[in-house]
Each structure stands twice: as structure tokens, then as C-alpha cells.
Amino acid sequence: MNFSERLDLAMRQAGYTQGKLAKAVNMAQSSVNKLLNGASGSRKTVEIAKALGVSPEWLSTGAGEMAKTEPSNIRETSLKAAIWEEMDRDEDEFVEIPLLNVALSAGDGSCELEESSDFALVFRRYYLKRMGVPESAAKLVRVSGQSMEPMLNDGDVVGINLQETSIRDGKTYAICQADLLRVKTLIATPESVIIRSLNRDEYPDEVVPRSDFNRNVRIIGKVFWSSHSW
Template sequence: MAHTTQGGAGGTRSKPAEVGAAHVIARIIEALGIGTQSALARELGVSRGAISDAKSKNKVPAEWLLKLFRTHSLNPFWLETGHGAKFLREDTVRRTVRDAPAPEREPQYDYVPLVAARLSGGGGSAQTSDRVVEYYAFQRSWLRSKGSVDDMRLMRVTGESMSPTLDDEDIVLVDLSQNDIRVGKIYAVRMDDEIVVKRLERKPGKLVLVSDNRRFYEPQEIPLGDQSNVEVLGRVVWMSREIR
């Protein structure tokens, strides 16, 4: 996880964070010393229009921050807020691990973003933002056995419709590349302005969203010909729960 603290002894306050896509993009250009948005587009492997779209929509895709972290060790938190270390120096960490005696070596890790979007499990959450809140570290070999790290997102669950499998405030790992339906598996599904977490089943001409807490939540059937407002985002492949 990437964490940071602000302020210091004697109550010193940090200057207000300059947030928003335009500030993030300006920090990227400054840190890389590339000068123009066209050069940034080439660096990210996207069109120049994608940079302009990010600024107009005030949303920088999480994939860009992850790529810049891996390729240039840029700290995603600094990019988003202007606070903290500009570089995380992952290259130095990797070199230290490689050169250390075998007994002292640490596992190598990849970092997955926890986004602000919450998966509604009966709580009616409409938080769908892909803004990165923080990062969680996963052992690289394990994570790659599940899929590509670029397709992974962490989200919190709101509500208890998937209890006892998933409880309120659990964190789940969603693989966005797995949006082909496997009957009985758990998926993140966008419905109108809400993202829900459900098991998926099929009936002739229908998609069925099933809650594990069937005592209070009935299965929801959606006609297959009327799914313009429904999108299967990805499959839940892992979950984490705090002991309360």
C-alpha cells in the first residue's frame, strides 16, 4: 500500500494539493522533462486526443499512473496530489533485492490500485469513480497467476446482499479482462449509475443476478435484449476482510 502523512512538528501545514487532471498531466510532463502533450501521448502509447479528453473530463486513467510508476518510478500519489516523494525508486529497490544474499531477499511485488468506486451489495452505493485512493502490494508471482496486473482493480463492497461470502467493507480484487460470463462466478456489474457485485447465471433470453444472501435479496432477471444499461466489468478473483 502507498501511504503518506502531511504536516509536521509544531502544526506546520502543507500547501493545498493541486488536484485535477490538468495538474496531474502538468506534473507528469514536468517530471519526465518532455515539454509537450504530444510527447506525453507518445510516452503513454495513446493519441494526443486522449490527453485532451482526460483534461476535459477531469479524469486521468489509472492505467497511465501504473505505467508511469513501472517505467519511470513516478509516485502515483505525488502525481495525483503534488505531495510526497516524486519518485518511489522501484529500480533501486529491485537492484537492492537482486544483489542481496539469498536469505535476505524479499519477494517481488506489483501494485494494484484501490479505486474510489464501491460495489453495491445491497447498500445502494452509487460511487463509481475510478480515482485511485491508494495502492496495495501483491506478490508478483501470485498476481500474475491470476492475470495481468494492468487489468486488476481493488474495490470496496457496500452492503450485505452477498453475505456471508462478501460482507460490508470487504475489499475485492476484480479482473477487468474476465467479462465473459462463467455461471456461478462473482462479477462486478455496472447497472445504470450503480456498480453491483453479484453471482451471474443464465436463463433462456435472460441474465440473472444472484445474491448469496437469498433470505433478503431475490434474484434479479434482466432480459438479454434489454442490456444497454448493463455491463459486466470483470470477475472477482480474490477478497480481503478485516477482523472487527
Template sequence: MAQLDFHTFFRRLEKATSIKSQQDLATALGVNRSAITQAKRRDAVPSKWILALSRQFGLNPDWLEFGKGMPQRAKADAAATASPAHATHSEHEQVASIPAIATVPKVYARLCAGGGSFDVEAAVVEEHIFRQDWLARKGKPGSMVLMDVFGNSMEPEIREGDMVLVDQSQKDIFAGSIYAVGLEETVMVKRLERKMGEVVLHSDNPDYSPIQVRGDELESFRVIGRIVWISREYR
């Protein structure tokens, strides 16, 4: 069976839902706009998107994916009930029990937890799946990205090779929280403390001294986002 192309998928959503733009679609799925752009470029639609949108908007998954039946699931179920020949327990009737999911892009911007500089290149290398309600409890799903960490300045809390979830919508500094920050061309993971006329970057590893950002340096300092989750692969 032919794979659903992005154009057909989007036209069906426009017809049956309030989604009228790619940004609307990204918001509904809880993903970054870049994920939509990539799907359009590949002219392919992840099956998890079909299930998530069917659940969210009460759509008939068969219609959304294959154009079969009626757009709304309630109407499709009613039609099936009226016809004994089709009165079977469809797997799509279980969609309502499937938690909504969201994809978070992992970007090629390894976060420095040491002292070296890094050439930041915000290119999406892969996507990871999370429960949307879990992400929503952490922050704003559409603003989240995953990044790798290297260096040992934040050990033992964050180790080299860990992957962190960064919510780019959380830029306000709360003392003691861990953030991804940029200073000139360096991207780092640090605990932040705001003082009069300066921002102090603290490492958990006592071998690293605090970094004081003040004066003209503040112009090249930026908070990328707060670290809301850490993933570690045991070796």
C-alpha cells in the same frame, strides 16, 4: 540526497531496457497506466519500482536510482570484483532474491452488494502492493483494480466493508462465479448465470431475490470484471 525524478528515471530505462513508452513501463511493472501517470504527475518514483525493474532487467539499482556505476548489474559486479577496495557484499546483490512486486490501484467506486444505485467515479484513491507472480496466477495484473463493497446481499461470502480485487480482463460469464457488474448507474457484486435471452444476477443472501436482466435492459448491462480475491478487516 535528491529524490529521483520521473524524467531521469524514464530516460535511464529507455537507454538500458526495451521500455520505450509509459505503457511499456506499466506492463513491465504489472500496474495500470494510471499509476504511471500519477508518478509522472508527482515527478517521483516509488522505490519498489526501482527494485522490481532492477531485478527484471538485470540492472544495477545504484545506476538506475543515482546514476552511479554501470547500467547492467553483471558488469557492475564484475567491476567491483576487479577492485579490492570495492569488493564488499552490497545489499543490491540480494535484489535477485526479492520477489517482483506490482501495485494495484484502489478506485473510488464502492460496489453495491445491495439494491441501491451508486455514482461511479473511477478515481484512484490509493495503491496496494502485491507479489506479481501471485497476481499473475489470478489473472491479468495490469487490468486489476480494488474496490470497496457495501450492502449485505452477498453475505456470508462477501460482507459490507470488504475490499475486492476485480480483474477487468475477465468478462466472460461462468455460472456461479462472482462478478462486479454495472446496470444503468448501479454497480453491484453478484453471482451471474446466463440463460436464453437474459442474464440472472444472484445474491448469496436469501433475503434478496434474483435480478433478471432481459430485453432492452441488456443494453445498459455490463460486466466490469470477475472477483478474484477478497480482503476483510476484522473489527
């Protein structure tokens, strides 16, 4: 099930109409309707899950059990990882990770990033800790195109660690190149960096001299998690 299907199931089981849910979480009914008709997430996921009595992690990603297994003490925040870090970790089990978008930088290659105001996914703090990802360094990016098929499809979302920007051969990274946000496997050689797609039949390796790579490509972070649509 995708996010919209999970939300529909949770609303039906909880006896919530679109209007009732909109009122419960202080959002427009039209926004609830969008979530039920193809939207892949919301910055109010935790609040919606609390109102419907389901696990925020399940509602956000489909992981774990649908029903909450224990009372949640999650409080509403600005839904940014840096703010959640200031909260009592013993009280709060989940953190919401925002999506990064690229703000065009007039072709100078600076590739400015900004957080989406309306999209985030919920992760357990324990999972981030187990993966070695600091909460403040955890962000999401969206895959564009078919170059990483069959592992990742166009529109899939990956989690990245902003603190891991050194190339570890064969690992997958989010990079900015010519004002484009790309998800690619990187391989370093003494003289160059290979930018590799998984769909190598249609997208051959890009071999970039190290000097050009350092000048024109920015490594945003290493991928630690991925979604996959079918």
C-alpha cells in the same frame, strides 16, 4: 489484524512515532494518524513498509510474514499498475493495485470509473501471474451492503480482472447498474441473465432479459481475490 493494527505493530517494533514516520515517507502527520485510526490502506503502503522494515504485502493485506525475508528493490512510482509494468520485473516483487470509484454519469448508465487517489493494496506479481490476471487489468472495488454476506461484508474489498467480462456461470463479477457499483454472481440463460446475491433470503434473484442486461448493465470484471472483515 486490520491495516491500522498492523501499522501500529510495525511502528512500535521499529520505534517510530507518528511524526517520525510522516517525515520518513513525506506525508502529513494527520494522515498517519488517520491510518492508525481505522483507515484500510494507503497509496504509500510500499514506502511505509520500506521505512518500517516490514513486508509490503503483510502490511497491506496481512498475507505472508511480517518481516522482509530479503532486500527489496522497490522504487516509488505513481502507484498505478500500468506504470509498474514498465519497470524491471526481475527487480520488483510487488505491485500496488488501485481502488476504483464510480463517478456518477447523470443517470445515463455509462457508469464512469475513476481510480482512487489515496487507496491501494499490495500484491505479489507472482500471485497475479498465477491467477492469470494481467497487472494492467487488476483493480480493486469495494463491496457495498449486505447482499453478499456471509462471504463478503459491507466495506470489504475485492480484486477484479478487467479483461474477464464474459459471463462464466456461477462466477462473481463487479458490475455497474444504474450508476451503482455492485458485486454479484452472474448466471446466463438463453433468454436472460440472473443477478444473484449470496444472501438470497433477503435479496432474491434478479432475472433480467438479455436485451435489458446488455443495454443497462456493464460487466467491469471478474473477481479473483477478496478480503473479508469480521
